[in-house]
Amino acid sequence: MKWTGDLAHFPYPFKGSTYRYSNNSIPMKQPYCIEVTSSYKKEMLFKRKLLSDHPERCYQSLPHSITGQWEIVEIVIDHLVSQYPQDFSIEQENNRWIFTNKILDEKKEFIFGEKNSLPCEPLFFISQHVQEDLIYMRQRDDNLYLDAGQLCFPANWSLAFNIGMKFKSIHHPIPGFKEEGLDQRILQFLMRLEAGTPWERLNWSLMAGDRLDTSLETFNQWGRLRKQVTSENAGELVHIRVEVQKLFRLPRTNSILFSIHTHLLALEQLATNIEWLQQFYEILSELPDHIVEYKGISTYKKAVLKYLEKQLQQVKTL
Amino acid sequence: MSMDAVFIEGKRKYIFCSDEHGLRVLSSVFENVKKEKLAYEWYHFSAEKRECLEEFLSKQKMGTFLYVELPYSELHTVQMMAKRIGFSSDETQYFGYGEKWISIFCCRCHELNRAEEQQTGLTCHQCELKLEVSDHYSELYHAFLGYPATG
Numbered sequence: 124m125k126w127t128g129d130l131a132h133f134p135y136p137f138k139g140s141t142y143r144y145s146n147n148s149i150p151m152k153q154p155y156c157i158e159v160t161s162s163y164k165k166e167m168l169f170k171r172k173l174l175s176d177h178p179e180r181c182y183q184s185l186p187h188s189i190t191g192q193w194e195i196v197e198i199v200i201d202h203l204v205s206q207y208p209q210d211f212s213i214e215q216e217n218n219r220w221i222f223t224n225k226i227l228d229e230k231k232e233f234i235f236g237e238k239n240s241l242p243c244e245p246l247f248f249i250s251q252h253v254q255e256d257l258i259y260m261r262q263r264d265d266n267l268y269l270d271a272g273q274l275c276f277p278a279n280w281s282l283a284f285n286i287g288m289k290f291k292s293i294h295h296p297i298p299g300f301k302e303e304g305l306d307q308r309i310l311q312f313l314m315r316l317e318a319g320t321p322w323e324r325l326n327w328s329l330m331a332g333d334r335l336d337t338s339l340e341t342f343n344q345w346g347r348l349r350k351q352v353t354s355e356n357a358g359e360l361v362h363i364r365v366e367v368q369k370l371f372r373l374p375r376t377n378s379i380l381f382s383i384h385t386h387l388l389a390l391e392q393l394a395t396n397i398e399w400l401q402q403f404y405e406i407l408s409e410l411p412d413h414i415v416e417y418k419g420i421s422t423y424k425k426a427v428l429k430y431l432e433k434q435l436q437q438v439k440t441l
Numbered sequence: 442m443s444m445d446a447v448f449i450e451g452k453r454k455y456i457f458c459s460d461e462h463g464l465r466v467l468s469s470v471f472e473n474v475k476k477e478k479l480a481y482e483w484y485h486f487s488a489e490k491r492e493c494l495e496e497f498l499s500k501q502k503m504g505t506f507l508y509v510e511l512p513y514s515e516l517h518t519v520q521m522m523a524k525r526i527g528f529s530s531d532e533t534q535y536f537g538y539g540e541k542w543i544s545i546f547c548c549r550c551h552e553l554n555r556a557e558e559q560q561t562g563l564t565c566h567q568c569e570l571k572l573e574v575s576d577h578y579s580e581l582y583h584a585f586l587g588y589p590a591t592g
Contacts, residue, residue, distance in 0.1 A: 179551065283551050287581035296577050339548045342589050343570070 128161050130396060133388055134365050136325035140405040144300060144414070146309050148322040148370065155202040156321070156369050156382045157253045159210065163226060166254045166335070173275045173336060174251065180340050182247055183286040184259075184271035191259050191376040192245035192271060193236055198371060198380060199249045199257070211252075224252050246271055255369075258381040260290070260313070267313055267379065269293060274338075276385045278328055278364060279419065281339040298413040318374040326366040328418045329427065333362050333387050352423035357430035358391030361423065363403075390427065394434045404431040446470040446508055446534055453504030454480040458494065458519065460487060463510035466536045470508060486511060486519075494519065498526050506532055512539040517583040544584035545574055553584055562590055 160166075174181050184192070200222055203211040214221040218235045231248070234240035241248050250257050250273035259271040267290040274282040285293050290313070291306045300306050316322065330337060331348035352360055367384040394400045407420075407428060415421050448470045455474050457467050463486075474481045484490075484497060498507070507528055509519050516537040523533055545554040545563060552567035561574050565587070572587030579586070 281548055281586070284546050284548070284577075284579055284582070284586050288579060292578065292580075296575065339588070340551075341549075343549065346589070 130388075130392065134325055134367050134386055135396075135399060136327040136363075136365050137399075137402055137406055140402060141409050142406045142414070143411075144297070144303070144305055146305065146312055146324075148312070148324040151321045151323045151369065153206075154319075154321050154371075155206045156371050156380060157199060157202050157206070157255055158367070158384055159203075159207055159226075160254065163254060167227060167251070169335070170254070170275045171251055174247070174273070177340075179283055180338055181275045181282070182244075182250075182273050183282050184244055184246060185287060188259055188261065188271035189238060189245065191261060191373060191378045194373040194375050194378070195257060195259060195380050196245045196249045197235070198373065199253060203252070222252075227252075244271075246273055253382075255382040255384045258383065260379040260381055262314060262377050262379065265314070266290065267310065270378075274383075276335040276383070277338045278326075278330075278366065278385075279337055279339055279342065283340075296417075298417050313370065313379060316370055316372045316379060318372040321369060321371045323367065323369045326368055328364050329420050330362050330364050330387075331360055331423060333389070335385055335387065337364075346419075349419065349422040352426045354426045354429035354433065357423070357427050358394065358434070359389060361390045361427055361430075362387040363390065363393055390430065394431070397438055400431065400434055400438070404428070404435060407431070446510075446536065448473045449506055449534075452479070452506040453502060454482070454506070456482050456484060456498075456501065456505060456507045457510075458484040458486050458507065459510040460485070460512070460515075463512070463536070463538060465538075466510050467508050486515070488515070491515070491518065495522050495526070498523060498528070508534050508536075510536040510538065513537040513541050514539065521583070543574075544582065545572060545587040546579065546582055546584040547572060547587050548589065553582060554587065563587070 200213050204213050210224070210226050212223045212225070218237070219232070220235050221230060221232045223230045238245070246257060246259065256274045256276055257272065258269065258274065260267045261270040269285055269288050272282050272286070290310045291301070294300050294306050331352050332345050334345050337345050348360065365386045365388070367386070369382045371380040373380055393403060407424065415424055420427070446466050446469065457471055459467055484494060486494065507523060509516065511519060516535060520535055541558060542555050543558055545556050547554060547565040547568060547570060549570045550565060550568035552565055554563055554566055554572070556563050556574065562572060563574070564571050571590035573590045575586045575588055577586040578584070
């Protein structure tokens with residue numbers, strides 16, 4: 124799904140002319156865990172189809188996560204209603220809640236905290252109303268555990284495999300992450316997260332194609348496109364994939380809500396901004412091999428660089 | 442998992458869980474418990490009695506120490522069961538015997554495949570995807586992740 128909004132609103136992730144793994148989290152200016160964009164309806168239909176067709180791939184939870192899931196329902200509804208009062212509303216009478224999604228023309232009544240009042244688990248229910256993937260990390264025994272999650276648009280990882288894992292185990296496949304001590308530093312940072320002071324960060328990768336659902340389970344469907352990238356088609360075929368990741372402390376269960384909103388921008392769209400074009404070219408040229416490999420770019424990095432060079436030359440001759 | 446069972450003093454009760462072949466490692470500790478006239482119970486394990494074991498362990502009181510000796514194929518299930526019930530690593534000792542193998546989680550269909558410890562690749566027996574064995578490990582599945590083979 125290509126970026127259809129104003130380019131100025133695209134969450135462009137780079138600063139400087141080099142990129143390395145780091146804890147690039149910053150305090151949020153607008154403390155909302157969700158964002159509704161112009162592709163809301165389209166993405167919600169797609170997400171619901173994925174959830175219905177592939178529930179095991181897109182949704183996982185451990186039994187003790189239910190209280191935390193209700194906390195997520197509460198915070199997400201609060202943020203939807205506060206940020207988009209014209210599109211979402213909530214009526215509350217004691218624990219009886221009526222949630223209205225005016226964009227999708229839906230009304231849902233349930234008893235807050237009572238699992239049987241919904242046809243599915245609370246996290247599953249609320250995830251059907253937001254474009255973000257929602258991950259629930261529970262803090263206990265001086266660690267963070269992935270105890271529940273709804274993940275339709277992963278960047279080549281499997282929620283089904285990672286369920287129940289500790290923070291460091293989840294990030295084990297990232298080269299250099301452990302060796303440079305980043306896993307421990309980020310874990311400590313997350314465990315000190317305070318309620319009411321959310322943080323956000325941008326994560327990026329490149330991908331061949333414009334699929335949002337690049338799950339590890341479907342790699343054989345989308346991974347092969349990497350081999351089809353040439354300097355001629357890279358502008359249209361290759362996309363920069365940016366995840367806006369937001370971190371909220373859930374005080375009642377002392378856990379963390381990690382929301383991920385994924386955006387895709389074709390390189391030909393990125394190249395229309397000359398500063399971005401120049402900067403991205405420098406970053407990709409300099410990117411260390413282990414990052415290139417982990418982000419899955421190695422097969423087509425040369426073709427992309429050639430495409431970017433061509434675009435830069437065209438700009439200079441204008 | 443250590444090679445020899447170690448007697449841990451001062452426990453309220455000792456539970457020995459083993460099948461008929463698995464008494465070798467636990468016998469010295471068992472003799473010690475008997476000699477000291479401490480409270481104990483044997484749970485004679487079999488695949489049919491696996492579910493009853495959960496009920497049996499759930500009824501135990503705090504201060505109970507658990508020794509388990511079983512084939513590797515059963516050991517992890519019992520470990521997970523005891524952990525779920527609330528036995529900590531300080532309250533348990535586990536010993537495996539027999540054929541040792543690892544589980545590989547298929548990244549496409551989530552099936553668990555059995556592989557030898559040193560094996561680097563295999564074909565998923567369910568979806569037939571060729572897999573490369575990684576060192577990414579899940580405690581929950583007691584399995585390593587199998588990625589799509591690139592070769």
